[in-house]
Amino acid sequence: RKLVNAEYVLFLNPDTKIVGKVIQNTIRVLNERKDIEAVGCRVMLPNGKLDYSCHRGLPTIWNTLSYWSGLAKIFPKSKFFAGYTATYLDYHYSHEIECISGTYLLIRKKVLDKVEWWDEDYFWNGEDIEMCFRIKKLGGKIWYEAGEEILHYKGSSSGLWSTAKVGVPKETRVRSAKSAAYAMRIFIRKHWRELGPAPIIAIVWLGVWLLEKYRLAKLKVGLKYA
Template identity: 55%
Template sequence: MELSIIILSFNVRELLLDCLKSIFQNKTGRDKWQVIVVDNASTDGSLEAAKRAFPEIEALQTGKNLGFAKGNNFAVPHIKADTILFLNPDTVVVGDVIQKSLEFLKKDPEIGALTCRVELPDGSLDYSCQRGFPTPFNSLMYFSGLSRLFPKSKIFSGYSAGYCDTATTHEIDCGNGTFLMVPKKVGDKVGWWDEDYFWNGEDIEFFYCVKEAGYRAYFFAGGKIIHFKGSSSGLWKSAKSKVPKEISMATAKHAAEAMRIFFKKHFYQNYPPVFRDLILGAVTLLEKYRLLKITVGVKHE
């Protein structure tokens, strides 16, 4: 077995089936892949439908919604390959992106994490597939809108990294968990997904730990997937499924909590108390603003 693909799914039945279809349509006879679907206590019959349509998958049921980090970790004891691909269920694999990504990663033992080009349904880039870390300064530039005004500036666009050439493969600080390929030895070293995070921010933490462990992370431009972003949370316009408002509200709260967790883990001690309070207060204001938008029916993007 050369690759274990882990797909954590929550109430996106049709999207999950489309994702699996795209995987097996693009899999060749030479590819030795293990495909694991972890169902995070869906209520739409996702896992049963997936097993009927694709009996070759390995199906796991968590029993309750464990969140993204713990849900993915649930599959780790079952992996059989030396390389793992964490793949979101609301994605469509295009062509041989998995094979090319795997080939590129295996050429360099210093690569600890790799993501490919992730496009939204309109063909635009999902910025989170190649970005910087959300330091307090980078976050301020992003949420103030200055990164949009100056997308090619390394100063103002440190988080969204609009200055990078996405037509070429390059080293990055951080990608996302939508398509995350990682050697098993690296996952073992960093302890896999940090379960302090429930939903959101855990991919940033993963990349941070990979870099701290001395490995490099890469954006691979030689292939792509399509991401119907927000289909489980309902927070993005690119979502392909209707999500109950209470789910979106809970997800927005988890996103804000993820910001607090990341700041406290990595930057809290670097600032005097007054700045700590200001930063955490800003996160609370952002959380309230996002909850208000959900209440009136406005999505993030």
């Protein structure tokens, strides 16, 4: 962190494959658009589907409830209900977005210093959401560049996704699942005053607990997230 002396910093997952000139072209976005603080690209999975984490909204209380209740899936084109999945925005086109993935995240160094880099309270998962939340809180713009992409072998570290390229021990998968739920709890603790009223927070807290138990049960019988 102290040794970085550059205008931009790129965070890139090790379980990814660069496609074309994605790095050069996303750098060009920041060069040409001084109003943009961070930029992500289209992140594709080996099965040809979009890794939704590269194109999503922030997990406000309403966005979270809509996502967990299935309303986001029922009304995918509604900004009101699909705020978290952001499916109301066409991912084939470039636009401003609330949250991108740490799988590929290019950011201005001066902004990175302002948001204090990665929040080390997060062990695994959630730190990219935290960073995007802080950028937006500063009034910064985050950009999704649809014309550039990378391939993500998602789950190669956690073992939680069928798109993983390598086998992962069961102990690691369980630890990763617990860490994902832990990340949700951290975000709620840090920002609940800004996210919604206390009674609703309690419902979300219960939802996190149930989701964790459900995912751990799937792992116990040898299943993965997806």
